[in-house]
Structures are given as C-alpha cells and as structure tokens.
Amino acid sequence: MADTSPEPFRYDAEVDPGETRHVRYEIGETYLGDPVEIPITVVNGEKAGATVFLTAALHGDELNGVKVLQEVADRYEPSDLHGTLVCLHVVNVPGYLAQQRDIPIYDQDLNRSFPGRERSNTAERMAYQIYERFISQCDLGLDFHTSTRNRTTMYHSRADMSNPAVERLAEAFGANVILAGAGEDTSLRSVATADGIPTITIEMGKAHRFQRPLIDKALEGVESVLAEYDVLPDESVTRPGWQKILGGDQEKRWLRADTGGLVDMQWGPTPLVHEGETICAISDHFSTEEHVVEAPFTGLLVGVLENPVALPGHPLCHLARIDSETHEEIEAEIDSGEFDGYRMLGVRWMGDGEEAE
Numbered sequence: 001m002a003d004t005s006p007e008p009f010r011y012d013a014e015v016d017p018g019e020t021r022h023v024r025y026e027i028g029e030t031y032l033g034d035p036v037e038i039p040i041t042v043v044n045g046e047k048a049g050a051t052v053f054l055t056a057a058l059h060g061d062e063l064n065g066v067k068v069l070q071e072v073a074d075r076y077e078p079s080d081l082h083g084t085l086v087c088l089h090v091v092n093v094p095g096y097l098a099q100q101r102d103i104p105i106y107d108q109d110l111n112r113s114f115p116g117r118e119r120s121n122t123a124e125r126m127a128y129q130i131y132e133r134f135i136s137q138c139d140l141g142l143d144f145h146t147s148t149r150n151r152t153t154m155y156h157s158r159a160d161m162s163n164p165a166v167e168r169l170a171e172a173f174g175a176n177v178i179l180a181g182a183g184e185d186t187s188l189r190s191v192a193t194a195d196g197i198p199t200i201t202i203e204m205g206k207a208h209r210f211q212r213p214l215i216d217k218a219l220e221g222v223e224s225v226l227a228e229y230d231v232l233p234d235e236s237v238t239r240p241g242w243q244k245i246l247g248g249d250q251e252k253r254w255l256r257a258d259t260g261g262l263v264d265m266q267w268g269p270t271p272l273v274h275e276g277e278t279i280c281a282i283s284d285h286f287s288t289e290e291h292v293v294e295a296p297f298t299g300l301l302v303g304v305l306e307n308p309v310a311l312p313g314h315p316l317c318h319l320a321r322i323d324s325e326t327h328e329e330i331e332a333e334i335d336s337g338e339f340d341g342y343r344m345l346g347v348r349w350m351g352d353g354e355e356a357e
C-alpha cells in the first residue's frame with residue numbers, strides 16, 4: 001500500500017486525500033417532508049491505506065459509541081493517516097431522536113435490515129443507502145453497541161472467529177472477552193463480513209449513558225486496530241493482559257428468575273463469580289420470602305439485569321464459564337491490582353455509579 005497514491009473516498013461526492021469532511025447525508029424524509037440526515041465524518045489520509053468504517057447508534061438509544069465516534073473523528077488528522085476513516089456517527093437517526101432502540105415507525109430493527117433493498121420498508125431503504133454509499137467502499141469495520149435498556153453488558157466484542165480476517169480484527173481491537181459467532185444474518189456485521197469487509201461489534205455498558213471508562217477503552221481499541229492495519233504505522237498494537245474467547249452455547253448461560261419480586265444484586269466488584277456464590281436475591285414486598293440465585297459454575301458475568309424487579313423467566317444475568325487457566329490469570333491480575341480498572345467498572349455496571357463520583 002505504501003507506494004500507491006491515495007485516492008478520493010467516493011460516495012455521491014468525493015472526499016480528496018488530505019481532506020476531512022463533515023457531511024449530513026440525507027437518508028429519508030419525515031412525515032413533514034423534511035430530510036432525515038445522518039452525520040458522517042470522512043477523514044481521508046494524505047497517504048494511501050485501508051478504509052475503515054465506524055458505526056454507532058444503529059440502535060438509537062445506544063450512546064457510548066456515539067461519543068467514541070465524536071472523539072475519533074476529532075482526534076485524527078489527514079496528515080496522521082495512511083488510509084481513510086469513515087465515521088457514521090448516528091446511523092438510526094429516527095431512533096436516536098426518539099431515544100429508542102428501533103426505528104419508531106413500526107418498530108423496525110435497523111440492525112436486522114442489511115444489506116437492505118432500494119424499494120422496501122423504511123428500515124431496508126435506509127440500510128440499503130448506508131450500505132451502498134458508505135460501507136461497501138470500506139475494507140473493515142467496527143460497529144458500536146451497548147446493552148438494551150434496563151440491562152448492562154460487560155465490555156466485549158462479537159466476532160466470527162472462524163473467519164481469519166475477522167479474527168485478526170478482533171485480536172487487534174483487544175477486548176478481554178470476545179463472543180465468537182457469526183451473528184444474525186441481516187445484521188451489519190454479518191452482511192459486511194460475508195461481503196469481504198471484516199467487521200466486529202463492540203458491546204459496551206448500557207443504553208442512554210456515556211460511560212467514560214468504557215469510551216476510553218474503545219478509543220484505545222480503535223487506535224490499536226489502526227496500528228494493526230498500518231493506518232497509523234507509527235503506533236503499536238495494544239494486547240490485553242488476558243483474553244477469553246467464548247465459543248458455543250454450552251459455555252454461556254442466561255440465568256433467569258423463577259419467582260417474581262425485587263432484585264438485589266450482590267455480585268461484584270469484579271465480574272468474576274465462583275460456583276455457589278450468590279449473584280442476587282429476589283424477595284417479596286413483605287420480606288417474608290427470599291430466593292437466592294447462585295452461580296451454577298465459575299465464570300464471568302457478561303451481562304446483568306438493571307431493572308430491579310423480575311418475573312419468572314426474566315433474565316437476570318448472562319454468565320460465561322471460564323476454564324481454570326483463565327480463572328487463575330484473572331485472579332492473579334486481581335491480586336496484582338491489574339484488574340483495578342475493571343473493579344471500578346464493575347461497580348459502575350451495577351447501578352448509577354457514573355454520576356456519583
């Protein structure tokens with residue numbers, strides 16, 4: 001790549017090498033006939049190299065990635081880059097305006113609508129334009145999500161680790177936990193990957209919030225990816241101290257409530273729980289009955305309920321089994337203080353800690 005000359009980034013228009021352009025790209029219309037516009041930043045480097053897309057808020061209330069993209073788009077200058085960054089700051093604009101996951105009209109899930117079609121429903125039309133104009137011009141991608149509302153998720157990536165190109169990207173991004181799998185057929189990640197554009201999803205924390213420690217981790221991950229693909233040839237790839245790749249379904253399980261009542265989460269401060277430890281207790285309003293939910297095996301809590309009330313069948317937490325080797329690595333890191341950042345995040349996952357400090 002080094003001795004090829006840089007090219008414009010082309011969508012309906014062209015962004016020349018050496019140029020940063022902020023675009024409001026029309027993707028549809030409101031009932032009033034006003035344009036619905038996606039904010040997009042293209043930073044085309046002075047030198048040739050990979051074109052990387054970053055997407056946030058495909059689900060309109062998942063905000064951590066929006067902050068990540070704002071900072072990525074501001075952080076890198078064309079003179080820094082051997083390649084191009086394409087930041088789609090808010091993909092699901094109607095959902096973002098309503099602060100909800102789906103497109104408000106008929107509750108269509110934009111991330112189940114790719115690659116889209118030109119003449120179809122609202123979501124597929126939007127997906128089509130986004131994919132055709134921007135995504136299909138890229139070489140690799142990072143799609144940022146959070147948990148859905150009333151839950152929270154451990155910071156992790158999702159990647160089809162059976163695809164070597166995706167594996168390279170996920171390793172470079174460097175999340176401690178990678179959930180391996182192809183994903184839903186009509187998600188942006190799956191469609192782009194199948195199309196030869198390796199893409200991973202990053203899941204980080206909860207909806208409706210900016211969670212600074214997670215945003216900082218994601219910025220580090222982006223920089224590491226840009227280093228791996230020589231978009232930032234002077235930077236080096238960051239490898240995490242420990243990493244767990246979670247494969248098939250037997251390794252992770254949603255623990256569900258068997259009784260209705262009030263939930264008291266008792267795990268923490270790290271997401272490591274040991275077999276038999278209490279994760280939470282569910283009590284009735286008279287405090288006469290209490291059902292304790294214990295960890296059925298030693299593992300990592302990768303997702304936790306935040307809604308403090310539960311019904312029978314309601315998911316409480318998502319527990320991923322870890323082997324003894326990973327367990328020892330994590331315990332050693334806890335002992336040495338290497339895990340302190342996670343300890344702090346652990347507290348944050350549990351409640352409303354962000355505003356408290």
Ligand SMILES: [Zn+2]
Nearest residue numbers: 059062145146
């Ligand atoms: Zn999402």
